[in-house]
Amino acid sequence: MLGSLHDEGAARLSNKTYTISDLAREFGVTTRTIRFYEEKGMISPLREGQKRLFTPSDRVRIKLILRGKRIGLSLKECIEVIDMYDPxxxxxxxxxxxxxxxxxxxxxxxxxxxxxxxxxxxxxxxxxxxxxxxxxxxxxxxxxxxxxxx
Amino acid sequence: MLGSLHDEGAARLSNKTYTISDLAREFGVTTRTIRFYEEKGMISPLREGQKRLFTPSDRVRIKLILRGKRIGLSLKECIEVIDMYDPxxxxxxxxxxxxxxxxxxxxxxxxxxxxxxxxxxxxxxxxxxxxxxxxxxxxxxxxxxxxxxx
DNA sequence: GTACAGATTTACGTTAACGTAAACGGAAAT
DNA sequence: ATTTCCGTTTACGTTAACGTAAATCTGTAC
Missing domain, CATH: 1.20.5 (Single alpha-helices involved in coiled-coils or other helix-helix interfaces)
Structure with a gap:
C-alpha cells in the first residue's frame, strides 16, 4: 500500500474505538454530519449490532475531511485528496x-x-x-x- | 472614507467602463454570475438605458469577490471582507x-x-x-x- | 418493569450559488 | 427588411451539505 500514513502509533496495534458522539464532540460537528459522511462512502465504521464503531483510521479520515473543508474544498475534493494516501x-x-x-x-x-x-x-x-x-x-x-x- | 484603496490610478481620473461580457471574459465567469452578484447587491453598475456599465470600481469588487471565493469564502463573507475597505x-x-x-x-x-x-x-x-x-x-x-x- | 438517554433509519426541508431556458429589446451588418 | 449579436428580465431547475422531525430500537438505572 505504498506506506499508509496516519497510523498514529501503528506499533501499539491500537484497537481503540469511538462512538459517534465521541467523534462528534471531539470535532465539533453533529452526529448527522458523520452519518452523512458515511452515506457518501467517505468513512466505513464497523458495526456492533446496529451501532457504529469508529476506528482510529475513521477518526483520521474525519480529521482530514474537516481540514479540507476549512480551506474550502468540497467533500468530493476532500476524498480525492484523502484517496491519494492510499493509491x-x-x-x-x-x-x-x-x-x-x-x-x-x-x-x-x-x-x-x-x-x-x-x-x-x-x-x-x-x-x-x-x-x-x-x-x-x-x-x-x-x-x-x-x-x-x- | 478612511482612504479608499484600489483606485488603480485615481490620478488618471479614469472614467473607463466595461460591458458585462468584458468582465465575464476577463474573469472567466458567466454573465449570469455577474448579474447574480448585482441581484445580491454586491455590485451596482451604472446603466446606459437598459444596459449595465461597469466602472473600474465594480471591476475591483468582482476581483475581490473571486479572490474570496478561491479561498472558500461564501459570497456573504466576501462582501463582509470587502466592506471593511469602506467602513x-x-x-x-x-x-x-x-x-x-x-x-x-x-x-x-x-x-x-x-x-x-x-x-x-x-x-x-x-x-x-x-x-x-x-x-x-x-x-x-x-x-x-x-x-x-x- | 419501566423510564430514560443514545443510537438508528427514513424522509422531507433548506440555503447557497449559480445553470438554463423562454421571451423580448436594440443596434449593426447584410 | 431581416438576420445576427449582444443584452435584458423572469422564472424555474439543480447540486451540495447538511438540518430537522418522527418513529423505532436498546442497553442501563432505578
Whole structure:
C-alpha cells in the first residue's frame, strides 16, 4: 500500500474505538454530519449490532475531511485528496496520473496561499487606518480624505 | 472614507467602463454570475438605458469577490471582507468592532495557512513515495511495504 | 418493569450559488 | 427588411451539505 500514513502509533496495534458522539464532540460537528459522511462512502465504521464503531483510521479520515473543508474544498475534493494516501498503484500509468493530480492540487493550494497573503496584507492596511483614525480621534467629523492630521 | 484603496490610478481620473461580457471574459465567469452578484447587491453598475456599465470600481469588487471565493469564502463573507475597505466609521465603537472583525478574520486565514501548509507537506510525501515506487519499478508486484529496494 | 438517554433509519426541508431556458429589446451588418 | 449579436428580465431547475422531525430500537438505572 505504498506506506499508509496516519497510523498514529501503528506499533501499539491500537484497537481503540469511538462512538459517534465521541467523534462528534471531539470535532465539533453533529452526529448527522458523520452519518452523512458515511452515506457518501467517505468513512466505513464497523458495526456492533446496529451501532457504529469508529476506528482510529475513521477518526483520521474525519480529521482530514474537516481540514479540507476549512480551506474550502468540497467533500468530493476532500476524498480525492484523502484517496491519494492510499493509491491503487501497482500500475505505472496510475502512479504518473496520481503525480499529475498532486501537482495540479499543489497549484491550487499555492494560489490560495497567495490569496490569503494578499488578504492578510489588506486587513493589516485597513487595521492600521482604523488605528490611526482612532488615535487622532477628537470629535465626529466628515471628510477625512485629504485632510491633514489635526 | 478612511482612504479608499484600489483606485488603480485615481490620478488618471479614469472614467473607463466595461460591458458585462468584458468582465465575464476577463474573469472567466458567466454573465449570469455577474448579474447574480448585482441581484445580491454586491455590485451596482451604472446603466446606459437598459444596459449595465461597469466602472473600474465594480471591476475591483468582482476581483475581490473571486479572490474570496478561491479561498472558500461564501459570497456573504466576501462582501463582509470587502466592506471593511469602506467602513462607516466616524464612530469609535464601530472602528473598534471593525478591528475585532479583522482580528477574527485573521485567525481564520492563519488557520487556513496552516492547513494548506500541512496539506502541501502531505502531498510532497505522497509524491515522494510515488517516485520512489516508480524508480524501483520492475514488474507488477504486490506488497511493497517493508520490502528493501531491489 | 419501566423510564430514560443514545443510537438508528427514513424522509422531507433548506440555503447557497449559480445553470438554463423562454421571451423580448436594440443596434449593426447584410 | 431581416438576420445576427449582444443584452435584458423572469422564472424555474439543480447540486451540495447538511438540518430537522418522527418513529423505532436498546442497553442501563432505578
Amino acid at each position: 491503487q498503484h501497482n500500475n505505472t500509468d496510475q502512479l504518473h496520473s496520481l503525480i499529475d493530480t498532486i501537482d495540479s492540487r499543489r497549484q491550487t493550494l499555492q494560489q490560495q496561499q497567495r490569496d490569503i497573503d494578499d488578504m492578510l496584507a489588506n486587513l493589516d492596511q485597513i487595521k492600521a487606518l482604523c488605528e490611526r483614525s482612532l488615535s487622532s480621534y477628537i470629535a465626529p467629523d466628515q471628510g477625512t480624505s485629504n485632510r491633514k492630521k489635526i | 462607516q466609521h466616524n464612530n469609535t465603537d464601530q472602528l473598534h468592532s471593525l478591528i475585532d472583525t479583522i482580528d477574527s478574520r485573521r485567525q481564520t486565514l492563519q488557520q487556513q495557512q496552516r492547513d494548506i501548509d500541512d496539506m502541501l507537506a502531505n502531498l510532497d510525501q505522497i509524491k515522494a513515495l510515488c517516485e520512489r515506487s516508480l524508480s524501483s519499478y520492475i514488474a507488477p508486484d504486490q506488497g511493497t511495504s517493508n520490502r528493501k529496494k531491489i
